[in-house]
Amino acid sequence: MDLSPAERQLLQDHHLALFEGCVIFDTQPPIDAANLARLETHLNGPVPEQLLRLWQTCFGGRVGYDLEVVYNGHRHPFSFSELFYPGSDGYRDLWGWIEHELEQAEEAARAAGHPWSGKLDYLPFGGFEYLERLYVCVTPGPEYGAVIAWSRGLPPAWAGSLHQDSLARIADDVGALLRLLAYEADPFDPETEYSSASELLEALDELDNDGEAGMALKARLAALLRQRVLDWRPALADGSLANQPRLRQLAMLDAAEHGDIERLDALRKAGCDLSEALRGHAASLECCLQHGHLAAANWLLDQGIPVQADTLLVAAAQVTPALACRLLDMGALSDPNAVLSAVAQGHMESAEVMARPLLEASQASADALRKALVERAEQQRRDAKRIKAGKLYSNLGFEQYLAEAERMETFLRQHVH
Known part of the structure; x- marks a missing residue:
């Protein structure tokens, strides 16, 4: 210039x-x-x-x-x-x-x-x-x-x-x-x-x-x-999108983040691989789950999109019990952090589904889950006290921290023996 x-x-x-x-x-x-x-x-x-x-x-x-x-x-x-x-x-x-x-x-x-x-x-x-x-x-x-x-x-x-x-x-x-x-x-x-x-x-x-x-x-x-804007729309319209990796990935990422099944299907028909990594190693399925688009996630599973080992951890704060079961059956692994995420959001039935493999696998994995729940509850109670005393600032009130701690303790009592 x-x-x-x-x-x-x-x-x-x-x-x-x-x-x-x-x-x-x-x-x-x-x-x-x-x-x-x-x-x-x-x-x-x-x-x-x-x-x-x-x-x-x-x-x-x-x-x-x-x-x-x-x-x-x-x-x-x-x-x-x-x-x-x-x-x-x-x-x-x-x-x-x-x-x-x-x-x-x-x-x-x-x-x-x-x-x-x-x-x-x-x-x-x-x-x-x-x-x-x-x-x-x-x-x-x-x-x-x-x-x-x-x-x-x-x-x-x-x-x-x-x-x-x-x-x-x-x-x-x-x-x-x-x-x-x-x-x-x-x-x-x-x-x-x-x-x-x-x-x-x-x-x-x-x-x-x-x-x-x-x-x-x-x-x-x-x-x-x-001139630096990466616009995938013209490439989709003229049929060249599948051969332009960066634009192709952005097009799939946008469709997944919006849970747009119709557009995901159009991208698949245009030659895009919906199992391609888009963010981190997450593909369209994980991006849909992360944004709470469960219908789109189920549609992707129906198309045979593979499940990754940590897919459930990505989905834990959003997933229904039925979808958690489906992901586990298709190869996703449970993890204490996944259970914590579900409990934090009050999704107790989903948390129970995700906890079951950990409780049944071994005493060590059950102990790890128990330890994670106890530590999170204790941390939330400490933070609640600090917020009430004006020593910690958060967009959540101390009552919400206490409520999460109580959910952790309730789940521990009812499901982790």
Whole structure:
């Protein structure tokens, strides 16, 4: 996108920048020679060309796009909200992240019994707080300049989420990374409930204060954003959807999240595999269950869609007793967290169905269920007291915490002997 000198000045005045067709907001001034020299004293090689180009455009800022990273078959929505910079008020600033990585690298070398150069092979340059980070390889060689994504795993109770810290190479360089950024839903559509572009759009709105020139530039930037919208509808209409993986997955995900049986059937007839992983390793069945679309889930089962081992855990807060039985019969495994989820929602009959395999399998699995129920009840009672004392804030009242604790205790007395 070619910009006039006046437009470039407007971008600078509003702390906006363009790089590889992406709009960056809350930008910092370009990197200077002193900061570049300080950085490179910590690295095993020079800053790669594409990262340097980005930093010569803006040495830090914020990002408002969607990014999916595939970790060993697990489709993970990666949170990429900040380009790290010195003095950031985020979780750590750039120098803080470098210090953190130096400590980690030294510790890893010591644990492996290897000498350490005192310098980094991978430089962190962006991500989200302590949960997601992007690195660029700074060691000369075949991987030099490549971008690596890292995500922290969540506890097992987070059904369908990434459960272990994971790494993946996602782009040849920083420019290629920026070209991956897109929108899974149209941020300009008023029916879009959430968009990663929300704050970026607010930043663009500030251009309206600069009269016609500002509004014209805002329109041009908005057009750039619209080019990043992943719209599967034209591909479905022209018959090419099945051959476009990202659009195909988004089309199935949208249909499943809405429980739209007619559209799921149309996608199946268009050549889409409804058992394909869409979020994490969850397919259409798990997505329907997660959103409470039980009729659509039963329809998918009627089509022969396979059940995964943790399908029941995904469905536990929604599932009926009959559907819980069906899922168990088709290969889903029960789990104490599934029982807890059902009891928490007051679905006692479904919880009983899910508890039965655990109680019958072995004394160890029965004891694990008992322990989980006791611990949840105790935790809810502690939290209720803290809420009542004003030491814990929640969108639920202390009475609701107590009620959940009582449901756990009732289920324990009646069904776990």
